[in-house]
Amino acid sequence: MENTHQKIELLMRCIKALTNETSRNPSKYVCYKLSRVMRKVHRYYEGSLSQYGITPSQFYVLSAVWEKDGLKFKELAKSLEMDGSTLTSILDRLERLDLVERRNDPEDRRSLLVFLTEQAKQQISEMAHLAEKLDQEIKERFTEEEFATFERVLEKLSLD
Amino acid sequence: MENTHQKIELLMRCIKALTNETSRNPSKYVCYKLSRVMRKVHRYYEGSLSQYGITPSQFYVLSAVWEKDGLKFKELAKSLEMDGSTLTSILDRLERLDLVERRNDPEDRRSLLVFLTEQAKQQISEMAHLAEKLDQEIKERFTEEEFATFERVLEKLSLD
């Protein structure tokens, strides 16, 4: 009986293939594949970065401020292509962790400047080193050309 | 003066390149690239699916139930590789939209079975058709081989 069920399943799959009926499984959609992989890779980074008490998104923000200390809130959001309200909440947490500091912009009272704290400056390069190692471990699983194509497609998709 | 500033920027980039100092910009990390592209593609789907009043994630759940109507909650979560608590909240919304129905499993009182409503059955193939069109528009931007490599890498990353 169990065997019969399996045969029926197989037959159904054959019928679908022969009639060219498209699968209903969501795993065929690009968007679904992307989100599944993104979540997986995100958790992979998260597992390592948690030793510093931060999340991947918080790490990206720290890196961007590290690249240009004291940049404007607006510039930061733009460079991360991140919604302002999302950045506000991430900065709230980073400020609570004493890793980042908001200061008033002397030239425009609407604007904020974002700085790393001393503590963050001491830790960030170690964090970055860790993240590079994680990246390396991912890349090792593919040929250089394969991964280059992958990144090129990602790059092209990220330009609107 | 502005010109001087640009020259300094350029010089700094040269120094970084010559000393092999790695960039601090987060856009070099695989995880960041993935999340940026995922968000972009997600918004792209969202814009179209919103005409049905649903989100991409809700669409994936509907598709999976469409593929196998009346499957167990647990199976559904597993096939979507989704945390159970996430699925609970998505099913709550889909039930409120009258697109999905939870029923008790007669064979195990801990378990739930998930069904599409009549309304959902009438709409889902149109939604799927739309999603396929969106996918097609993305794929058109690349050569077949290029995109095949991209999907192969995604596939491999989603395992383990």
Next chain:
DNA sequence: CCCCAATTGTTTGTGTACCAATAAATTGAT
């Protein structure tokens, strides 16, 4: 100089996403 439109960052509300803790039901070992 004044007013109105645009800009800046925050708040609020909704929707994922996941972990830990929970309650209910089932299973298995004795």
Next chain:
DNA sequence: ATCAATTTATTGGTACACAAACAATTGGGG
């Protein structure tokens, strides 16, 4: 048959992500 361990779905808590509404500020046209 009974009790402990396991399984199942939900709840509660935290963290993104984004749109819309908001307050403070700036800037330009009259």
